Amino acid sequence: MMVVEPSLVQNLYTSHHRWLYELLRRRLSNAFDAADLAHDTFIRVLKRPQEFQGEVHERSYLATIARGLCIDHWRRRQLEQAWLQALSERPQAMHPSPEQRAIIVETLHEVDAMLQRLPQRVSDAFILAQLHGMPYKAIGLEIGVSERMVKKYLAQALMHCAMLEAELDGLLIE
Template sequence: MDIVSTSPTSFSQLYGSHHSWLLGLLRRRLSNRWDAADLAQDTFIRVLKRPPDQACAMRERSYLATIARGLCIDHWRRRQLEQAWLQSLADRPQAVQPSPEQRAIIVETLYEVDAMLARLPRKVSDAFLLAQLHGMTYKQIALQLGVCERMVKKYMAQALLHCAVLEAELDGLLVE
């Protein structure tokens, strides 16, 4: 049996057969039934968007667990970023606190920047963070990373290109 073919019946069978199991798995991992329910739904949405080519019935749970594991990692990473940002906000006076809408946009942007940096080679993201967060010069970054200054310039160009692409993507999302 295919895990999901284009037929709604096979998806319905998959959902009916494995939703409770997946929800239980996610509840144990997340210790929160609401987050578990959200991620279980997100898992099945991913299956609908990108069904696998072929898989036997014995591998359905493995396939669902793999998707759910990735979603859990994303969820935990997002929460970690959000907590760090909220801690930095706690030090600010109430008068300069962003609105709830601005907070949501900022958290989403932070998450997207973090995901973009995670896709870059390690030295590129390190160089970018050292320059942007720590205000280090290219010479200082070169010493820190053990590369020449010219390499730091290349790393920064690569990171800034990715930032520009991300900005264009976010602008497109916000405009739509």
């Protein structure tokens, strides 16, 4: 990992934090989320330092990182809202504890991120099989591939799920 000169990041932060925060606050309509994402943007800058050719390039770089973080933020919110909606339809006695909720939401985010890394057809096949319970032949017709390809897609998706499970087990054990 490349070591970043602290003064370079400090100068970038001092020069652009307020601008970035205001940009995010307008985009998110929430000061707390804007502050969090501005902070996360500068953390990413620390992890992937750049050479800049002036203020325009600096702001463009920061805005690009922030845009990606906003998209992730909105996806996470949408996923959480869908889960909370599904949870609200269950009897109160069947609701998980706050700790279980946090684990479930984090696992949903990890699965969503895993699905985003897969090719579109693989992801579609997995969702149709796992969430909608469709048979392979129907999935093939839906996404325009043979039943044999559906089997390959599902094997690929399940391999990614197994890798994700191993990663999560490693995080939970340590």
